[in-house]
Amino acid sequence: MKRSxxxxxxxxATMSASAAEVAPTNVKFTDGAIAESLTGVAGxxxxxREVLGSRSLGNCVACHQVTDLSDVPFHGEIGPxxxxxxxxxxxxxxxxxxxxxxxxxxESLMPSFYRxxxxxxxxxAFTGExxxxxxxxxxxxxxxxxxxxxxxxxxx
Amino acid sequence: xxxxxRITGLIGAAxxxxxxxxxxxxxxxxxxxxxxxxxxxxxxxxxxxDALDEVxxxxxxxxxxxxxxxxxxxxxxxMIFVENAMTAWETAEGTEGKSCASxxxxxAESMKGVRxxxxxxxxxxxxxxxxxxxxxxxxxxxxxxxxxxxGGDDMVNMTALLASVSRGMxxxxxxxxxxxxxxxxxxxxxxxxxxxxxxxxxxxxxxxxGNMIRADHLSQGQINGFPTYRLKNTKLNGAHNRFKGCIRDxxxxxxxEGSPEFIALELYVASRGNGLSVEGPSVRN
Numbered sequence: 001m002k003r004s005x006x007x008x009x010x011x012x013a014t015m016s017a018s019a020a021e022v023a024p025t026n027v028k029f030t031d032g033a034i035a036e037s038l039t040g041v042a043g044x045x046x047x048x049r050e051v052l053g054s055r056s057l058g059n060c061v062a063c064h065q066v067t068d069l070s071d072v073p074f075h076g077e078i079g080p081x082x083x084x085x086x087x088x089x090x091x092x093x094x095x096x097x098x099x100x101x102x103x104x105x106x107e108s109l110m111p112s113f114y115r116x117x118x119x120x121x122x123x124x125a126f127t128g129e130x131x132x133x134x135x136x137x138x139x140x141x142x143x144x145x146x147x148x149x150x151x152x153x154x155x156x
Numbered sequence: 157x158x159x160x161x162r163i164t165g166l167i168g169a170a171x172x173x174x175x176x177x178x179x180x181x182x183x184x185x186x187x188x189x190x191x192x193x194x195x196x197x198x199x200x201x202x203x204x205x206d207a208l209d210e211v212x213x214x215x216x217x218x219x220x221x222x223x224x225x226x227x228x229x230x231x232x233x234x235m236i237f238v239e240n241a242m243t244a245w246e247t248a249e250g251t252e253g254k255s256c257a258s259x260x261x262x263x264a265e266s267m268k269g270v271r272x273x274x275x276x277x278x279x280x281x282x283x284x285x286x287x288x289x290x291x292x293x294x295x296x297x298x299x300x301x302x303x304x305x306x307g308g309d310d311m312v313n314m315t316a317l318l319a320s321v322s323r324g325m326x327x328x329x330x331x332x333x334x335x336x337x338x339x340x341x342x343x344x345x346x347x348x349x350x351x352x353x354x355x356x357x358x359x360x361x362x363x364x365x366g367n368m369i370r371a372d373h374l375s376q377g378q379i380n381g382f383p384t385y386r387l388k389n390t391k392l393n394g395a396h397n398r399f400k401g402c403i404r405d406x407x408x409x410x411x412x413e414g415s416p417e418f419i420a421l422e423l424y425v426a427s428r429g430n431g432l433s434v435e436g437p438s439v440r441n
Contacts, residue, residue, distance in 0.1 A: 055370075062370040074371035078364055109363070111353040121409040122352050128404035131352075138352065 024116045024137045032104030033092040038114070038141035043149030051139065051147050052082075058113065058139060058147060068154065079110060084156035094148045098139075113139040113147075180366035181216035182223070186435075189229055192324040194433040201430040203331065207362055213432055214375035214384075217365070218440060222387065225439040234316055234385035234437025237309075237392050241317035244310065250301025259298060264321045271315075271322040271434045275423040277335045284338040286419055287315050288394070306414035312392045316383050319436030326433055327380050329426045342424025345417060351408025357425075360402075377402070378429040379422065381438030392437055395422055 020040035027034060037043075051058040053072035061069055063078035089097065096103055101110035114137045122131040139147065186194040196213040204211070215223055229235045245263055248255045260266040274287045285293070288304075288311055295301040304311040331339040346357045360369065361377030368374070383392040396413035399421055403410040411417040 059370070074368070076369045077367040078369055109355065109359050111355075119352055119354065120348055120350050121403075123404065123406075123408045123410070125407060126404060128400065128408075128410040130409040 021141050024114050027099055027114065029096055029100070029103045030092075033090065033096040034099055035092045037145060038095070038099070039145050041142060041145065043142075043145035043147070045146070045150040045153050047143070048146035048148070048150030051143050052150065057143065060147075063110070066154070082151065082154055084154060086152040086154040087156040089151075091148055091152055094151045095144065098144050098147050098151075111138060113137065114141065114144050181212050182218075182220075184216065184223060186213075186215055186223070186227060188227055188323060194324055194435055195326060196432065196435075198431040201427065204428055207358075208376075208428075211378065211429055211432055212365070212376050213429075213435060213438075214378055214381055214440060215435065215438060217373045217375035222439055222441055226435075232385065232437065232439055233390070234383070234392055234439065235320070237313040237385075238317045238320050238437060241313040244314060245317065248299075250295065250299035252298065252300040254299045256294065259294070263317060267318050267321050269322055269325055271319045271436070272325045272327050273329055275329060275335075275338075275419060275426060277330065277333065279334075284335050284419060284423055286414075286422055287318060288414065289419075291315070291318075307394050307397050309391075312383050312394045315394065316392055316437040319383065319434055322434040323436070324433050326431050327426060327429045329423060329430060331423070331427045335423060338420045339423050339427060341417075342420035342422070345421045346424055349406075350403050351406030353406045353408075355406045357402065376428070377425065378432060379425050380429040380432040381435040381440070383436050384438045384440045387439070387441045395425070399425075 022036070022038045027038070028036070049069070052060040052064075052066065053069050055062075060066075060082075061072055061075045063076040064080065064082045065075040065077070066082045068083075069075070085094065093104065097105075097110075099114035100112040101108040102112060116135065116137055119131075122135060123129060124131050124134070181197070186196050188194060194213075194215075196215050197210055200208040200211050215226065225231045225233070242263070245256045248258070256263070271287065274290070275284050277283075278285045278290075281293070283289075288306055291311065291314055292303045292306075296303055304314075329335075349356045349359065357377060360374055365374050365376045379395045379398075382395040382398070384398075385391070386393050394413065396415075396418045399418050400410050400413060
């Protein structure tokens with residue numbers, strides 16, 4: 001009962017954000033890639049760059065080095081260097097990798113940034129408490145599009 | 157097309173891994189007070205041989221200043237808390253009018269070697285006990301005193317005293333017999349990918365030790381140095397406190413200090429360090 005109310009309100013929120021937005025549970029992958037935009041709105045590479053470098057957003061540099069982000073201190077060494085990622089991968093592949101890297105690279109260490117189910121003891125952000133009704137994907141659909149637009153600029 | 161893309165990506169990753177060797181463990185040796193030789197790297201215990209060749213103390217992953225602070229008790233801020241615990245050791249508390257010393261005499265003699273074999277199966281209680289649990293058992297059962305809070309200052313100080321008198325001795329926790337089920341549970345936890353970031357202890361501390369994760373230099377996450385004095389919060393921290401933080405950082409619902417889950421995890425993580433010296437109180441950032 002409670003759950004159905006929640007679902008309805010979530011659907012409403014999604015509708016109001018954008019009629020075309022794909023919910024995290026409805027994303028269609030083909031060979032690890034997502035062909036269609038999650039929002040229908042073109043990604044903004046400047047906003048995407050911000051997501052990669054910011055601790056409170058994607059924090060991608062915790063694991064990856066990116067030469068273009070050298071103004072942001074401390075890049076990690078867990079994943080591959082992202083320079084040239086826009087030459088190595090198509091936009092659809094980049095969208096798939098960011099949304100759920102495990103579809104492209106099984107068992108990957110990379111977190112799924114647009115997924116809401118299948119977690120073990122999901123928490124409420126970094127509080128150490130259990131997730132509550134505010135639980136959502138790590139990035140919004142538009143932030144994923146922004147990140148993809150930025151990664152596409154990282155040419156060899 | 158796609159295949160080349162992946163191969164290039166993989167080559168990039170391999171180059172990074174090779175490059176990361178520079179950030180890897182520092183080649184150095186630790187002798188405390190010019191007298192206690194600490195084994196900070198040694199062959200991995202048999203149960204771990206399919207995962208690691210060598211086990212390394214977290215000491216190897218800290219910078220020069222932090223490492224040298226641990227080489228002399230006058231420079232090690234953790235030793236101040238050991239002194240506090242020495243006072244507590246001699247102080248009678250509870251309905252029986254006894255102190256730790258009433259039963260155990262000089263800690264430097266009677267407690268030598270104890271830290272190295274905990275967590276340990278307790279036959280009478282029929283449970284795996286951490287050192288903290290044993291301290292509280294003495295307090296409630298023998299002293300008639302109140303339990304100390306599991307991760308509280310009194311407790312962590314006392315475990316620092318107990319560790320300090322075993323420094324240099326190799327960790328040697330038993331993982332078979334009645335402790336085995338608990339050990340298995342801890343092992344399963346070690347490889348569980350918790351939280352929304354889906355990262356296990358092994359993802360960071362087995363697959364990526366030596367690498368940087370943002371500004372942090374990943375160690376093997378060994379607990380032979382606990383409790384650790386952390387420059388970050390300028391106090392002693394117990395192992396369960398560290399586990400709690402590491403699981404929280406995966407955006408997970410974490411576990412409580414002293415919980416059955418962390419007791420099991422402690423036994424398992426301790427066993428990964430079998431052969432390394434007891435080092436506590438160590439200094440970390």
